[in-house]
Amino acid sequence: MSTSHGEAVMQKPIGEYAKFMRNLVPVNIPGMYTLRQEIGGIADENIIRDGVIAFRGFLYTFYDRLIADGHTVATPKKTKNPADYPFLHYINHLLIDIGYHGRLAADGNSLLVTRIPSFTDSKNKTPISKQAEVLHFLTLCGFVFSGCDINANTIAVSEEQAIVVSYPADPVLAAGLKALSIADMELRTERRYSNDDNLLRCDYSLIKVEETDTLDVLKDYSHPLAKGVKEFILGLHQRHTGMGMIPAVSKRDGLHIAYANIKNSRRVLTSRDVYDKRIWEFSVSMKHGYCLVVRAKKTDKYIDVVDKFPLHLKGKIKQGYGCDRKLHGERCQGGCQGIRIPLDDEVLGISREIETWLDSEVMV
DSSP: OOOOOSSOEEOOOHHHHHHHHHHHSOSOOOSOOOBOHHHHTSSOHHHHHHHHHHHHHHHHHHHHHHHHHGGGTOOOOEESOTTOOHHHHHHHHHHHHHHHHOEEOTTSSEEEESOOHHHHSTTOSSOHHHHHHHHHHHHHTTOEEESSOTTSSSOOOOSSSOEEEEOTTSTTHHHHHHHHHHIIIIIOOSOOOTTOOTGGGTOOGGGBSSOOOHHHHHHHHHTTSOHHHHHHHHHHHHHHHHTTOEEEEEOTTSEEEEEEOOTTOSSOOOHHHHHHTEEEEEEEETTTEEEEEEOOOOGGGSHHHHTTSOHHHHHHHHHOOSOHHHHHSOOOOSGGGOEEEEOSGGGGGGHHHHHHHHHHHHHO
16 A cells, blocks of 8 residues: 555564554544535435544554454565555455445445455456455454355355445444545546555545645644654644645655645646645655655755754755665665654754754745
8 A cells, every 4th residue: 555665675564554554544533524515415414424433433443453463364575565465455445345336225324235346356356265354354343244154255246135234333334434435436636546545544535525724634644743743743834834835745655744835836736746846744654654854955055054953964964865776875765755854752852953954945
């Protein structure tokens, strides 16, 4: 569920990835927002909104189970994509099939499923040998599948005999799963990739009319971090948006909140355009964790300012960024993405210098 970059590495256990993904699930989902027309007709709008929150609750249970027992369903492998866990793809495809192709029962408490493409199509995305394992794991997380034998070698599904899928701990989840699945299949504006994980992070932004405030995304991004680091992050955001910088969010390979100086642009820029023109970003990925990543390009114009910084930070800035192989003769570590500063307690010791650095990069 990530883009590959660099050389093959050994994955961390899937439980470690589950911890990472759990932190990407939004902590603050508003109780009221306007549903898009394509979504509003599924069920009562309040039920849909409650269903999204119920699905988030399931995801917490799902990731907690993976943290505890994920070693039974996935073994780390060497890969260029450290987030490539086939078992999660199987879960993702099945849940989307259930939500997208399933029909809400009359009482709204379950989905009637007569088609599971990821299991039954000629190019099925889940091998037959893994289908029972996927179903069993979802039952451990609270799902109930009635009308089929989840222990069978193949799962029988047809128009004549629907499989009833329910989540007794919070039945309203059925409406939320359907809404999120329709959004994932039909309402995205970016290209659909096989490793997309919008559903498994409960990305509800596509089902609502209102644009999500970047500050709200940033608060969700920073919620696992220490209080002082959170305050530093939010302070930089407020400072630089106040200076006219435009933020943009990217959810590929984790979560990234980028800032670009495009006040003089003569055309309307898409979120992708803004991201491509970023000067710096807050980033979290499985490979690098939580970081501030700066694409400094004007250092020579304020080198006297940099010279006053602590030695470690000054060294990083003067070294610059680019291809690790070409610049340092080292294996790829994503150096082309920018100068990377970990967002841990140590960043607070250089917070003033970072603020001055970013100000200088924007203003010179």
